[in-house]
Amino acid sequence: xxxxxxxxxxxxxxxxxxxxxxxxxxxxxxxxxxxxxxxxxxxxxxxxxxxxxxxxxxxxxxxxxxxxxxxxxxxxxxxxxxxxxxxxxxxxxxxxxxxxxxxxxxxxxxxxxxxxxxxxxxxxxxxxxxxxxxxxxxxxxxxxxxxxxxxxxxxxxxxxxxxxxxxxxxxxxxxxxxxxxxxxxxxxxxxxxxxxxxxxxxxxxxxxxxxxxxxxxxxxxxxxxxxxxxxxxxxxxxxxxxxxxxxxxxxxxxxxxxxxxxxxxxxxxxxxxxxxxxxxxxxxxxxxxxxxxxxxxxxxxxxxxxxxxxxxxxxxxxxxx
Amino acid sequence: xxxxxxxxxxxxxxxxxxxxxxxxxxxxxxxxxxxxxxxxxxxxxxxxxxxxxxxxxxxxxxxxxxxxxxxxxxxxxxxxxxxxxxxxxxxxxxxxxxxxxxxxxxxxxxxxxxxxxxxxxxxxxxxxxxxxxxxxxxxxxxxxxxxxxxxxxxxxxxxxxxxxxxxxxxxxxxxxxxxxxxxxxxxxxxxxxxxxxxxxxxxxxxxxxxxxxxxxxxxxxxxxxxxxxxxxxxxxxxxxxxxxxxxxxxxxxxxxxxxxxxxxxxxxxxxxxxxxxxxxxxxxxxxxxxxxxxxxxxxxxxxxxxxxxxxxxxxxxxxxxxxxxxxxxxxxxxxxxxxxxxxxxxxxxxxxxxxxxxxxxxxxxxxxxxxxxxxxxxxxxxxxxxxxxxxxxxxxxxxxxxxxxxxxxxxxxxxxxxxxxxxxxxxxxxxxxxxxxxxxxxxxxxxxxxxxxxxxxxxxxxxxxxxxxxxxxxxxxxxxxxxxxxxxxxxxxxxxxxxxxxxxxxxxxxxxxxxxxxxxxxxxxxxxxxxxxxxxxxxxxxxxxxxxxxxxxxxxxxxxxxxxxxx
Numbered sequence: 001x002x003x004x005x006x007x008x009x010x011x012x013x014x015x016x017x018x019x020x021x022x023x024x025x026x027x028x029x030x031x032x033x034x035x036x037x038x039x040x041x042x043x044x045x046x047x048x049x050x051x052x053x054x055x056x057x058x059x060x061x062x063x064x065x066x067x068x069x070x071x072x073x074x075x076x077x078x079x080x081x082x083x084x085x086x087x088x089x090x091x092x093x094x095x096x097x098x099x100x101x102x103x104x105x106x107x108x109x110x111x112x113x114x115x116x117x118x119x120x121x122x123x124x125x126x127x128x129x130x131x132x133x134x135x136x137x138x139x140x141x142x143x144x145x146x147x148x149x150x151x152x153x154x155x156x157x158x159x160x161x162x163x164x165x166x167x168x169x170x171x172x173x174x175x176x177x178x179x180x181x182x183x184x185x186x187x188x189x190x191x192x193x194x195x196x197x198x199x200x201x202x203x204x205x206x207x208x209x210x211x212x213x214x215x216x217x218x219x220x221x222x223x224x225x226x227x228x229x230x231x232x233x234x235x236x237x238x239x240x241x242x243x244x245x246x247x248x249x250x251x252x253x254x255x256x257x258x259x260x261x262x263x264x265x266x267x268x269x270x271x272x273x274x275x276x277x278x279x280x281x282x283x284x285x286x287x288x289x290x291x292x293x294x295x296x297x298x299x300x301x302x303x304x305x306x307x308x309x310x311x312x313x314x315x316x317x318x319x320x321x
Numbered sequence: 322x323x324x325x326x327x328x329x330x331x332x333x334x335x336x337x338x339x340x341x342x343x344x345x346x347x348x349x350x351x352x353x354x355x356x357x358x359x360x361x362x363x364x365x366x367x368x369x370x371x372x373x374x375x376x377x378x379x380x381x382x383x384x385x386x387x388x389x390x391x392x393x394x395x396x397x398x399x400x401x402x403x404x405x406x407x408x409x410x411x412x413x414x415x416x417x418x419x420x421x422x423x424x425x426x427x428x429x430x431x432x433x434x435x436x437x438x439x440x441x442x443x444x445x446x447x448x449x450x451x452x453x454x455x456x457x458x459x460x461x462x463x464x465x466x467x468x469x470x471x472x473x474x475x476x477x478x479x480x481x482x483x484x485x486x487x488x489x490x491x492x493x494x495x496x497x498x499x500x501x502x503x504x505x506x507x508x509x510x511x512x513x514x515x516x517x518x519x520x521x522x523x524x525x526x527x528x529x530x531x532x533x534x535x536x537x538x539x540x541x542x543x544x545x546x547x548x549x550x551x552x553x554x555x556x557x558x559x560x561x562x563x564x565x566x567x568x569x570x571x572x573x574x575x576x577x578x579x580x581x582x583x584x585x586x587x588x589x590x591x592x593x594x595x596x597x598x599x600x601x602x603x604x605x606x607x608x609x610x611x612x613x614x615x616x617x618x619x620x621x622x623x624x625x626x627x628x629x630x631x632x633x634x635x636x637x638x639x640x641x642x643x644x645x646x647x648x649x650x651x652x653x654x655x656x657x658x659x660x661x662x663x664x665x666x667x668x669x670x671x672x673x674x675x676x677x678x679x680x681x682x683x684x685x686x687x688x689x690x691x692x693x694x695x696x697x698x699x700x701x702x703x704x705x706x707x708x709x710x711x712x713x714x715x716x717x718x719x720x721x722x723x724x725x726x727x728x729x730x731x732x733x734x735x736x737x738x739x740x741x742x743x744x745x746x747x748x749x750x751x752x753x754x755x756x757x758x759x760x761x762x763x764x765x766x767x768x769x770x771x772x773x774x775x776x777x778x779x780x781x782x783x784x785x786x787x788x789x790x791x792x793x794x795x796x797x798x799x800x801x802x803x804x805x806x807x808x809x810x811x812x813x814x815x816x817x818x819x820x821x822x823x824x825x826x827x828x829x830x831x832x833x834x835x836x837x838x839x840x841x842x843x844x845x846x847x848x849x850x851x852x853x854x855x856x857x858x859x860x861x862x863x864x865x866x867x868x869x870x871x872x873x874x875x876x877x878x879x880x881x882x883x884x885x886x887x888x
Contacts, residue, residue: 063422063572086426095419101347102340110343113336114427158423 012075014039014166014197020069022055029055030221042192044212045201052221053201057168061091073166090159094171096151100144104135107143108157115162125161133157133187149180169200185211239264239276245300256294341441359452366456368815385463392453392460393474400481401510404446406796408489409502411438416497421571435564443486450478473545480552487559494566497575500691507683515676596628657744670741681730685774689781690798692719694791712881727774738766758845761856765842768863773835776870777802783873786884809833832858
């Protein structure tokens with residue numbers, strides 16, 4: 001008698017959006033958007049202003065009713081059990097949403113109580129989130145006196161109080177200075193390490209490219225591209241430029257470089273060679289080996305950052321929904 | 322089980338209430354308001370005591386009803402004036418600072434949000450009312466006030482707090498901004514006051530009429546019980562409506578409803594003028610083209626309509642005319658009839674004039690201060706200040722809606738003055754007001770509607786310039802104008818009664834208040850002979866107020882750039 005090996009059920013995605021449409025009167029903000037985000041992923045939601053990012057996030061946050069389609073968070077439909085969904089999400093809106101007359105501790109204690117965290121655990125929970133967001137030394141400061149970066153971190157501290165599995169961050173880096181952006185990025189990386197699933201929206205591509213495991217590009221309420229960065233580059237046939245300084249460069253060597261498989265062009269500049277590479281065909285380390293194989297003595301090897309702007313401009317036309 | 326855990330399990334551990342009280346305790350103005358209120362209340366009581374009861378220690382015994390009545394009325398007025406501003410921001414402010422969505426995401430249910438917000442704003446109001454307890458004790462100890470009256474007046478005050486608070490919270494949930502919620506609430510309170518000022522409905526507002534009767538038993542208890550039931554039902558209905566509004570109007574867009582309606586009305590009149598022009602000048606091609614444009618805009622492809630037909634069918638002109646004629650005739654009959662029945666009193670004219678002035682008092686100062694404050698709160702100021710517009714052009718633009726609103730209030734007032742003047746002249750008999758008195762009445766009344774609203778507008782604009790916080794600017798403007806109306810009268814009475822000021826000087830002091838001027842103008846219109854002394858005082862007041870208004874206006878226009886933060 002054969003014993004049946006139980007097939008493990010596929011894990012429930014944290015976010016499952018199917019054919020979501022949202023209309024405000026005659027205007028459609030989101031049309032037929034479908035999206036799935038598995039657990040532990042940091043999903044970057046990119047699009048021009050007015051593309052429908054905030055609307056989608058608000059539907060996930062149970063603050064907006066979808067016109068049609070199904071939206072589930074951890075298998076729970078936002079329309080039928082919004083209260084259950086709220087326990088599993090933490091939403092940071094694009095505005096700070098703070099009470100200026102309270103201190104940081106009072107602000108967090110209020111939300112801890114509003115999320116019905118047990119009285120005995122409240123102080124410890126507040127202390128923990130303050131430590132995580134590096135606001136421990138601001139515990140008695142008036143919320144009004146905090147900088148924009150600190151207010152944003154306070155907003156993240158607030159949503160961590162009830163330990164949700166999904167974080168919805170709407171333009172968290174908007175209006176922050178470079179230092180605050182870096183601090184925020186480090187905080188998000190830390191949250192990612194803690195296993196949180198994060199959906200973060202932005203219209204600035206570069207800031208998401210550094211920690212997002214997957215991105216979705218939305219325009220005029222429709223998802224125009226979705227996948228890992230590499231997938232999108234591949235889809236768009238984007239190339240990466242590598243700047244190489246070779247001390248013994250000869251015209252024959254430049255010709256040899258052009259013949260390497262995966263290289264589309266090699267342009268000789270005054271002090272370097274600019275090589276365009278299809279990364280899906282030729283990895284950076286393989287290119288380095290190939291150059292060494294040609295006898296090149298390499299002084300500098302500098303791949304350019306992925307050209308996210310080009311990808312964005314190729315995929316979008318600046319349309320709003 | 323610890324007490325707090327037990328409360329938490331029963332959902333009685335109200336975090337939002339705690340937050341509300343903590344936030345308010347962090348605001349200095351709450352303490353300032355309490356101190357000012359206590360000073361005014363105790364001062365007014367001392368004044369009342371000195372004026373009416375200071376004849377001797379024995380003579381005051383058994384005369385506690387007067388001060389008791391005075392205190393209850395003062396507290397009722399305080400509730401109507403101060404509870405709406407206190408409660409109007411409860412939910413509207415959450416909308417303004419984008420925190421309402423965050424509250425929705427917590428485990429608090431809509432009913433919990435509503436009730437905690439309600440009590441969070443009600444408690445400070447009740448603490449304000451508790452300030453009068455020692456004074457009520459003094460009034461009670463003088464004698465003449467029964468224990469039942471004490472309890473029932475406390476119940477009335479508490480119930481009034483409940484329903485006015487619930488109404489203000491409903492407005493707060495309904496509107497997008499605190500300002501709109503406040504105007505809506507005061508507007509409804511004013512309508513309620515007008516409704517209650519006639520016939521059998523009076524006791525809904527001031528049940529103290531019944532409280533003050535030295536009766537007991539069924540005839541004492543029944544109206545109180547009836548009032549309590551009505552107030553409690555009203556409170557519940559307003560709270561239920563607030564909960565409904567909270568869920569359905571949480572994320573409504575901010576817009577200016579007055580501006581929107583005025584624009585629609587403007588468009589209507591413009592279209593009507595163009596259509597009438599096209600009808601009357603059939604040969605004028607330009608006029609016909611303009612009329613056709615309007616018809617095309619409104620009817621799209623269905624263009625087989627002449628200007629006359631369009632006015633009849635689409636613009637509903639006959640209906641409007643019929644309504645205006647019927648409404649105007651009823652109003653005129655009511656106004657004229659009331660004066661004819663009792664020529665010595667102003668009758669319905671006084672009620673209508675008073676109502677319009679109260680509406681102006683409630684709205685003009687607040688809208689004046691809000692002119693700049695709303696630009697600040699919506700963060701539009703920076704963008705506008707960097708345009709080539711001059712400060713004067715900006716002010717013209719911003720003050721436009723307020724000036725329209727003033728026109729909206731002033732025009733009916735002018736019509737009322739003129740009609741009242743004509744009625745008085747027509748119905749004049751021997752011993753009735755002289756012709757020159759009616760003319761004086763008309764001149765003074767027209768000057769008051771020309772000068773006072775302008776003064777309030779520029780004064781409150783200046784306050785809006787100087788005070789950066791919106792609510793503080795609105796409250797300061799409102800309180801300052803209210804103080805201008807009341808304090809000179811109270812102070813004059815007090816100083817004259819106590820002999821600190823000669824009666825002539827007291828009269829001069831009294832005439833600082835616009836209320837005295839408006840009231841005296843009405844008296845002049847009804848008096849037999851002209852009183853040059855009173856006319857002099859009135860013109861002195863109007864001249865001084867006009868001059869100050871002109872100076873403030875000049876100051877605002879000259880320093881607007883600096884006040885707005887532009888070099």
